[in-house]
Amino acid sequence: MKIHVMFSVDWEGTSLIEDNLLAMRELSNEFPHIPRIQFLNPAHFISSENWDATSAKELVPLGISSKDEIGLHIHARQRLIEAANVKFRNRPSFFGGESVNFLGEYGGDVPITSYTVDELDKIIKYSLKILAQNGFHNIQSFRAGGWCANEKVYEALLKNNIIADSSPVPASLVANRYPNTYLHTLAEELWSDTTTLSYPYLKTINGSQIKVFPNNCCLADYVSFEQAQEIYQSCVKNASDEKKNAYFHYGWHQETLAVAHRPQKDGSFPIKTTAYFKRVHKLMTYLTRESKKGNCEIIFSLINKMI
Ligand SMILES: [Zn+2]
Numbered sequence: 198m199k200i201h202v203m204f205s206v207d208w209e210g211t212s213l214i215e216d217n218l219l220a221m222r223e224l225s226n227e228f229p230h231i232p233r234i235q236f237l238n239p240a241h242f243i244s245s246e247n248w249d250a251t252s253a254k255e256l257v258p259l260g261i262s263s264k265d266e267i268g269l270h271i272h273a274r275q276r277l278i279e280a281a282n283v284k285f286r287n288r289p290s291f292f293g294g295e296s297v298n299f300l301g302e303y304g305g306d307v308p309i310t311s312y313t314v315d316e317l318d319k320i321i322k323y324s325l326k327i328l329a330q331n332g333f334h335n336i337q338s339f340r341a342g343g344w345c346a347n348e349k350v351y352e353a354l355l356k357n358n359i360i361a362d363s364s365p366v367p368a369s370l371v372a373n374r375y376p377n378t379y380l381h382t383l384a385e386e387l388w389s390d391t392t393t394l395s396y397p398y399l400k401t402i403n404g405s406q407i408k409v410f411p412n413n414c415c416l417a418d419y420v421s422f423e424q425a426q427e428i429y430q431s432c433v434k435n436a437s438d439e440k441k442n443a444y445f446h447y448g449w450h451q452e453t454l455a456v457a458h459r460p461q462k463d464g465s466f467p468i469k470t471t472a473y474f475k476r477v478h479k480l481m482t483y484l485t486r487e488s489k490k491g492n493c494e495i496i497f498s499l500i501n502k503m504i
Pocket of ligand 1: 208342
């Protein structure tokens with residue numbers, strides 16, 4: 198029996214702090230057998246009043262290894278939406294009402310499902326163009342900001358030759374961090390069938406197929422090492438009971454791996470240490486040890502290897 202294990206990284210487009218990029222590099226140096234799916238955010242490369250993109254071309258590659266897959270991650274940030282020549286919407290927010298200002302910008306908390314297929318097509322096309330200009334070509338995989346993808350998003354992805362999505366997430370894991378929010382409600386509405394035991398599947402949109410890879414263990418900001426380990430073990434047990442192969446998909450955010458901007462009541466955003474590097478490191482250590490035991494063959498995989 199085999200288990201396909203995936204680690205993916207969401208790049209939010211909000212910061213490129215050396216501590217986080219070096220922590221990303223440290224993981225790939227220590228665990229060279231674990232490649233990552235890097236869902237890159239084009240906003241890193243787009244300057245605005247609140248974001249200077251001049252050093253992004255040098256900084257982004259610090260966090261990426263040659264073994265990693267490059268995918269696309271989109272949040273509806275104002276500087277991206279307007280650069281793509283689409284009218285910006287400032288609601289609804291993942292937290293209810295209007296978008297919340299984060300580091301001087303709006304839109305990161307507005308689900309991309311708020312836009313039409315034509316608008317999404319423009320945003321995705323523009324995003325791919327910006328990433329290509331910065332050396333990232335042939336992108337085949339996607340994850341939506343806040344895991345908010347629907348058939349409209351899939352239609353626009355397929356128009357742009359993106360044939361895989363990793364947006365489904367178990368709503369219960371989103372509630373670990375943001376219970377009683379619109380973000381949680383959206384996960385319940387969009388992904389009512391997604392659980393921690395979900396497998397990749399095919400979905401047909403207008404006669405074309407998109408392959409869907411659920412983020413069934415969510416991300417490190419939401420799921421502790423202990424819970425991730427428990428979910429991994431339940432994936433293995435369930436597959437073994439049903440005599441089939443298993444699938445497990447965890448990850449983290451580039452922006453919060455080692456340090457993160459933390460909003461304070463006075464409106465400031467000091468940088469504070471996070472615990473997520475430790476969680477990811479512990480899980481990679483555990484899985485590496487498990488893979489040597491040989492009870493269940495672990496394949497550290499990528500989406501583009503399974504399409
Ligand atoms: Zn995101």
